Amino acid sequence: MPRQPIQEYLKVNPRKVLVLDGGQGTELENRGINVANPVWSTVPFIDSSFWSNKSSKDRVIVKGMFDAFLDAGAEILMTTTYQTSFKSVSENTPIQNLEEYSSLLDRIVQFSRDCIGPDKYLIGCIGPWGAHVCAEFNGDYGPNPAEIDYLSYFKPQLDNFFHNDNLDLIGFETIPNIHELRAILSWDETILSKPFYIGLSVHNNGLLRDGSTMKDVADLIKSFGGKLNKNLTLLGINCVSFSDSPDILESIHKELPDMPLIAYPNSGEVYDTVKKIWLPNRDMVMTWEEVVDRYIKAGARIVGGCCRTSPKDIRAVAAAVKKRADDTVWQD
Ligand code: MET
Numbered sequence: 001m002p003r004q005p006i007q008e009y010l011k012v013n014p015r016k017v018l019v020l021d022g023g024q025g026t027e028l029e030n031r032g033i034n035v036a037n038p039v040w041s042t043v044p045f046i047d048s049s050f051w052s053n054k055s056s057k058d059r060v061i062v063k064g065m066f067d068a069f070l071d072a073g074a075e076i077l078m079t080t081t082y083q084t085s086f087k088s089v090s091e092n093t094p095i096q097n098l099e100e101y102s103s104l105l106d107r108i109v110q111f112s113r114d115c116i117g118p119d120k121y122l123i124g125c126i127g128p129w130g131a132h133v134c135a136e137f138n139g140d141y142g143p144n145p146a147e148i149d150y151l152s153y154f155k156p157q158l159d160n161f162f163h164n165d166n167l168d169l170i171g172f173e174t175i176p177n178i179h180e181l182r183a184i185l186s187w188d189e190t191i192l193s194k195p196f197y198i199g200l201s202v203h204n205n206g207l208l209r210d211g212s213t214m215k216d217v218a219d220l221i222k223s224f225g226g227k228l229n230k231n232l233t234l235l236g237i238n239c240v241s242f243s244d245s246p247d248i249l250e251s252i253h254k255e256l257p258d259m260p261l262i263a264y265p266n267s268g269e270v271y272d273t274v275k276k277i278w279l280p281n282r283d284m285v286m287t288w289e290e291v292v293d294r295y296i297k298a299g300a301r302i303v304g305g306c307c308r309t310s311p312k313d314i315r316a317v318a319a320a321v322k323k324r325a326d327d328t329v330w331q332d
């Protein structure tokens with residue numbers, strides 16, 4: 001395998017910050033794929049013509065998205081599998097059994113790997129339990145969030161991803177609820193058997209969407225002590241407000257100073273769920289350069305963008321990372 005294992009890479013290159021890609025689901029939408037579907041950005045892969053017709057329109061669009069993020073400077077990219085849990089897929093597509101499901105994931109991962117080539121890192125992206133009930137931005141997991149069987153929900157996707165050598169890192173994205181976080185952290189190396197990270201879904205006010213503080217999150221992580229899964233590689237935030245994201249990341253760094261962090265905010269635009277349009281970000285007073293600089297000072301090792309961030313944003317992220325690396329060389 002040409003790639004150095006990601007934990008080792010981050011360890012032996014302590015100053016390296018990897019540039020992640022941007023908002024894939026929204027970028028596919030910008031490029032003409034209708035993702036208004038319960039399986040969202042997985043939708044192009046469901047139609048058999050994607051696999052049988054090498055020049056299918058959707059295939060060209062997905063490849064074009066990867067090319068654009070690579071050209072912008074992304075060094076670590078994701079599979080578009082946020083809404084690809086077995087539950088979402090089996091309830092909303094003709095794919096009904098675990099064998100077909102696993103073969104779908106194998107094909108998506110292989111296609112993504114072929115798009116980005118052998119040298120770049122590839123993340124197997126997994127949306128939260130709340131994604132299948134649209135709760136990732138309010139953290140409302142019903143009256144008994146501690147009773148939800150999170151493992152059964154994630155297991156088919158985890159089992160596939162953890163056995164796929166094309167994936168370097170597993171990303172649990174947009175986790176809004178502390179009970180779900182506790183469940184994920186409680187799974188040991190036999191269940192989460194390769195490097196993974198957790199991206200938290202945090203409100204503009206700095207609280208996890210369910211109201212937990214970042215201190216609650218840190219205390220939970222610390223409570224595992226030496227039993228914490230060694231594959232937990234980074235903690236961080238994704239799809240949080242662009243403008244508030246540096247403050248949020250700094251608050252996590254304050255609580256967990258030794259934890260490598262990951263940060264990829266959304267563009268700051270707000271989705272109007274009634275009109276089904278994106279409303280402009282009214283408070284985008286910072287630049288990517290300022291935001292990325294604060295992320296890196298707060299311990300970020302992977303930075304990029306989430307929903308509505310485009311290859312243009314990733315180009316700005318890559319430039320900011322490079323500038324900071326060049327400045328650091330001068331300071332040494
Ligand atoms: C709702 S956050 C979605 C993140 C996902 N990785 C995507 O951009 O496609």
Ligand SMILES: [Zn+2]
Pocket residue numbers: 023238239266306307
């Ligand atoms: Zn997002």
